[in-house]
Amino acid sequence: MTPTGQTHEQPLDTLLAGYARGMLSAPLHTLVATHLAIRPESRRFVSLLETASASEIERLEPAPLADRDARLAAIFAAGEEPIRACAPREAGDVYMGDDVVPYPLARFLGASLAATPWRTLLPGVKEYRVTDNEDGEATLYWIRGGRKIPSHTHEGSEYTLVLKGAFSDIHGHYRRGDIAIADMDVDHQPMADAGQDCFCFAVTDAPLKLTGPIGRIVQKIFRH
């Protein structure tokens, strides 16, 4: 789209608004929460939109509440149990994140990057498919310095958050905390900066299609 006037549209701002409003899929909501954990400067805009959104609650006609006393009793009863009784595992077993993976993503992944069952996609490119369903796909990528992800397009949009290292595509250069947003029809080929490995968390809102000769082969081998 051609920007009009002096304002260049920033797809990130729309994504932040969707997050504030609770309109994103679980993987995409996690991606934005992770971005916010790394980049506090985006939190202020989100916080303002959340306040505006929440203020609606105060203006609504209250809905009738069935079993009010039973519900209160259940809350007080739950409060008597020690907190850990709710968690099926020992607290020490739960992955809470680290310097690379902030808490929201750790909670979604359930394991550290080191404990991730990586699969080699191409020499120098590993991936781990976290989820793949109607919500869209969520994938972790580990790209060796100087290597490229196979060229691909998407049916929907693809959002790629950099966790470590940096990469470039036709739109720009992305470092830790940045989100690269590729719309459908954009045929892009992210390349990791030379000299250091790049870890990314990518979410699509529709299945992606690999293009280009290598992509088509990879697609055949791995997707079917």
Next chain:
Amino acid sequence: MPSPSEHEALIAAVAQHRDRDAFARLFDWYAPRLTAYLLRQGAEQALAEEIVQDAMVTLWRKAEMFDPAKSSLTTWLYRIARNRRIDLMRRDRSTPVEPDSPLFEVVDDTDLEGELDASQREAAVREAMRSLPEEQLVLVRLAFFDALSHSEIAERTGLPLGTVKSRIRLAFTRLRRTLESGGVVEAR
């Protein structure tokens, strides 16, 4: 509506000595309104009740995590309910999700300069929205306040999907810039 300071006193009583009467008063005010909000957002009755119950459990057990200097209680509960809804709607339920996991630790406010209270923040957003061109404002209202998808908006307005998308993106970018230039949001 009870004043925010009244609610703050109630939640302080819950945080400090698990005051059940204080909690019941908060429950009676928030639970029916949060339920109404979720129903309006299209949640089914049973799901809305489950989300609200979980949010209220969080309020009871983690009241001491609420910081009135950072957000209003309404906004705090809004975030908890929003995140809980997304958890419950996850198709992939392999990751265990507990109602009292520290959800809000990651969505809590950063301190806003100038100590704007909730009503001032809301006013700032509304004012920034009024500065949008009409063609963008209409679409932002549908996208943000009515929570319609881009294709639903295209259908309703008869505009091409690409136009809807582009105008909404321009609008949110402008909104953010306006809020930043007004000193409300830290400049990037």
